[in-house]
Amino acid sequence: MPFAADLLKSIQASADGLTIGELLSLHPDVARRTAQRWISRLIDEGRLTAFGETRARRYVAVKTIPAAVAPVQEDVFPSYIPLSADSHDILSYVNQPLEARKPIGYQQDFLDSYQPNQTWYLSESLRRQLRKMGSTGQAGAPAGTYSRAILNRLLIDLSWASSHLEGNTYSRLDTRELIEHGRVAEGKAAIETQMILNHKTAIELLIENAEPVGFNRYTILNLHSALSENLLPNPADEGRIRQHAVEIGKSVYRPLSAPQPIDTAFDLLLDKANQIADPFEQSFFAMVHLPYLQPFADINKRTSRLAANLPLFRDNLCPLTFLDVPEQAYSRAILGLYELTRVELLRDLYVWAYERSTQEYLAIKQDRAEPDPTRLAYRDVIKQTIRDIVTRAGENPLTVIQQGVAKHVSTANRDNVQALIVEELRRLHEGVLARYGLRPSEFVAWKAQQAKGSSS
Numbered sequence: 001m002p003f004a005a006d007l008l009k010s011i012q013a014s015a016d017g018l019t020i021g022e023l024l025s026l027h028p029d030v031a032r033r034t035a036q037r038w039i040s041r042l043i044d045e046g047r048l049t050a051f052g053e054t055r056a057r058r059y060v061a062v063k064t065i066p067a068a069v070a071p072v073q074e075d076v077f078p079s080y081i082p083l084s085a086d087s088h089d090i091l092s093y094v095n096q097p098l099e100a101r102k103p104i105g106y107q108q109d110f111l112d113s114y115q116p117n118q119t120w121y122l123s124e125s126l127r128r129q130l131r132k133m134g135s136t137g138q139a140g141a142p143a144g145t146y147s148r149a150i151l152n153r154l155l156i157d158l159s160w161a162s163s164h165l166e167g168n169t170y171s172r173l174d175t176r177e178l179i180e181h182g183r184v185a186e187g188k189a190a191i192e193t194q195m196i197l198n199h200k201t202a203i204e205l206l207i208e209n210a211e212p213v214g215f216n217r218y219t220i221l222n223l224h225s226a227l228s229e230n231l232l233p234n235p236a237d238e239g240r241i242r243q244h245a246v247e248i249g250k251s252v253y254r255p256l257s258a259p260q261p262i263d264t265a266f267d268l269l270l271d272k273a274n275q276i277a278d279p280f281e282q283s284f285f286a287m288v289h290l291p292y293l294q295p296f297a298d299i300n301k302r303t304s305r306l307a308a309n310l311p312l313f314r315d316n317l318c319p320l321t322f323l324d325v326p327e328q329a330y331s332r333a334i335l336g337l338y339e340l341t342r343v344e345l346l347r348d349l350y351v352w353a354y355e356r357s358t359q360e361y362l363a364i365k366q367d368r369a370e371p372d373p374t375r376l377a378y379r380d381v382i383k384q385t386i387r388d389i390v391t392r393a394g395e396n397p398l399t400v401i402q403q404g405v406a407k408h409v410s411t412a413n414r415d416n417v418q419a420l421i422v423e424e425l426r427r428l429h430e431g432v433l434a435r436y437g438l439r440p441s442e443f444v445a446w447k448a449q450q451a452k453g454s455s456s
Helices: 002-012 020-026 032-044 085-094 108-112 124-134 145-149 151-164 172-181 190-208 217-228 259-275 279-293 300-307 310-314 327-340 344-365 373-377 379-391 397-408 411-426 430-436 440-455
Strands: 048-051 058-061
Touching: 002 020, 002 032, 002 058, 020 032, 032 048, 048 190, 058 190, 085 327, 085 344, 108 259, 108 279, 124 279, 124 344, 145 151, 145 310, 151 172, 151 190, 151 300, 172 190, 172 430, 190 217, 190 300, 190 310, 190 430, 217 259, 217 300, 259 279, 279 300, 279 310, 279 327, 279 344, 327 344, 373 379, 373 411, 379 397, 379 411, 379 430, 379 440, 397 411, 430 440
Parallel strands: none
Antiparallel strands: 048 058
């Protein structure tokens, strides 16, 4: 395997991995098809892993694990996830070799035929079951109340689980260390670290704007931008409808290729999503039609998984974190969607995954303190005042607090709000800066000013 050995060495030498184009530039004497064949074999042998899709796909070397301790992970749909008869039919089809499956293009009727609040991917009984599982008892609270209350746990769980479905090798503990303390796990490719941090940013974007955001161009384009930052070969593709054709790895599905039809279908998709009244139907609709359309150059599935949480955040339901969802199950469910325009397998996986998510969060719900009503009522004032204190580092913090409170808080609540601001200021650290719209450089400058003031 002389070619394979040379290709593997080049990939091993790059901490961030290489795209097929970068690899061929290092080995101009190797034909593209030859390189693809050897890369496929190295992936099958567990010596390489791949991230992304189409032209953005990067290949990263996998550290060797002794055979005695290496986990055996069969590439089959797990038997412990209950499936309907329809789902078994889909599974039988997508389990066939690629050559046995019929190539198919984008089916416009799949979206056109869906009539919001008349067509249902999730039956009424199933929607009732999901609501019962996901109820947090805060249906009447302001949008995003529950997700804000569990934010720290949610950032870790959803960032890790969604990234894991893309082949990311960060552990849950590694993810926690990165998100809470900014510690990058040793031996991980930069692309994996960036993927986790992008998820964190995207989740915060949705939660901090739970009430005004919806299924509109601004929200979905900016969600994609947050998830794709520093991960696409062409930064111009971040948060923008794709301008070129894409191919789906290990699939015979061929999405739309011309920009105008993609743009038109995207607007129709958003219009229909916005009309759906039930949060679970709306959530599942996003999980179905965003990846099926492939509106972006890459990172479509990640965008759909976070967009599926939008109605759940808004209605104060338990989130869908994708904890314990096997990649083998998710990829087959998506293949059934791509190649058959059938949703049953993805639907069965969605219900199972949501039950797993709610089990995790029901366990912590009883121990979670109820949100402080004063903190909730004046959260914008508190966050803006914290931001003002840090960005106006030369001013006396107490003066800034008093000015902010006097301007925006009723006389009866000023002492309580001022105490809350002081409390949040004391525990301000790098892991919560985005909450206040602060950059790390501003925080460092403020800390330096504080240290200088205390020593003088």
